Amino acid sequence: MLQLHDVSTYYGQIRALExxxxxxxxxxxxxxxxxxxxxxxxxxNTICGILSPKHGEIVFAGKPISNRQAEALVQLGICHVxxxxxxxxxMSVTDNLLLGAYHRRDKQVQPDMRQVYELxxxxxxxxxxxxxxxxxxxxxxxxxxxxxxxxPKLLMLDEPSVGLAPLMVREILHIVADLRARGTxxxxxxxxxRAALQVADxxxxxxxxxxVLSGTAKELLADEGVQKAYLGKSNRLQLARCRAGLxxxxxxxxxxxxxxxxxxNGNK
Ligand SMILES: Nc1ncnc2c1ncn2[C@@H]1O[C@H](COP(=O)(O)OP(=O)(O)OP(=O)(O)O)[C@@H](O)[C@H]1O
Ligand SMILES: [Mg+2]
Numbered sequence: 001m002l003q004l005h006d007v008s009t010y011y012g013q014i015r016a017l018e019x020x021x022x023x024x025x026x027x028x029x030x031x032x033x034x035x036x037x038x039x040x041x042x043x044x045n046t047i048c049g050i051l052s053p054k055h056g057e058i059v060f061a062g063k064p065i066s067n068r069q070a071e072a073l074v075q076l077g078i079c080h081v082x083x084x085x086x087x088x089x090x091m092s093v094t095d096n097l098l099l100g101a102y103h104r105r106d107k108q109v110q111p112d113m114r115q116v117y118e119l120x121x122x123x124x125x126x127x128x129x130x131x132x133x134x135x136x137x138x139x140x141x142x143x144x145x146x147x148x149x150x151x152p153k154l155l156m157l158d159e160p161s162v163g164l165a166p167l168m169v170r171e172i173l174h175i176v177a178d179l180r181a182r183g184t185x186x187x188x189x190x191x192x193x194r195a196a197l198q199v200a201d202x203x204x205x206x207x208x209x210x211x212v213l214s215g216t217a218k219e220l221l222a223d224e225g226v227q228k229a230y231l232g233k234s235n236r237l238q239l240a241r242c243r244a245g246l247x248x249x250x251x252x253x254x255x256x257x258x259x260x261x262x263x264x265n266g267n268k
Pocket of ligand 1: 011034037042043
């Protein structure tokens with residue numbers, strides 16, 4: 001459905017994406033994991049036409065889309081739910097949902113609204129409430145639900161669970177799996193890498209703008225580097241001595257000193 005071939009994106013002189021190759025096949029959930037500043041948001045903004053790539057090609061449903069306007073891409077079926085759940089806070093839940101369908105000329109908007117309310121019963125309960133009065137989790141659901149009102153073929157979610165309680169994170173990811181089961185293809189950016197890899201089919205690891213690893217979600221969950229960097233195992237440190245005899249920190253898992261913070265040359 002979506003392919004990126006050697007895509008590089010710059011902010012002025014700063015290169016934020018470097019030769020990125022990535023594919024999302026129809027019916028998949030693909031996740032991109034990476035540290036803060038790795039380029040995840042830049043990646044989604046490049047795909048949805050907010051940013052233009054300096055090099056490379058983006059192909060959607062067999063057509064090159066690299067320099068199309070964001071508006072045209074919505075018409076083609078690409079929907080982007082940006083980070084920090086941007087809902088229209090002084091508008092009602094229903095009006096927010098209708099805005100998601102603003103470009104549609106078909107007669108299925110009302111039936112789709114009913115379907116979205118079936119999927120998000122809490123939103124139906126709150127349908128006349130101003131979006132700004134919803135809880136963080138409810139606003140995130142509204143942002144996703146509004147995206148669904150555009151009938152996307154590809155739904156791109158930028159950190160949908162950021163700032164939410166663990167129970168709400170589960171709920172959101174459950175919804176993501178549900179949307180896929182109903183036929184939407186999903187590209188998911190998620191700070192909670194473990195939870196994302198648990199719902200995804202495949203994943204990519206982005207480091208300083210480059211794809212450094214890709215594979216099935218199962219492969220990435222089992223990968224030692226991914227575990228240490230993104231699944232929280234590297235946090236368990238204990239005091240140890242490095243080869244130069246200085247006191248430093250070592251990873252509890254393997255008792256080895258990965259990098260000595262005391263030695264000027266990072267003696268291992
Ligand atoms: N508008 C901008 N102007 C200049 N540099 C930018 C701009 N937006 C992002 N960057 C830089 O591009 C790089 C990638 O940023 P990006 O926001 O894509 O990362 P991210 O992986 O989404 O991070 P986070 O996990 O914090 O959301 C960073 O080094 C960032 O400082
Ligand atoms: Mg981001």
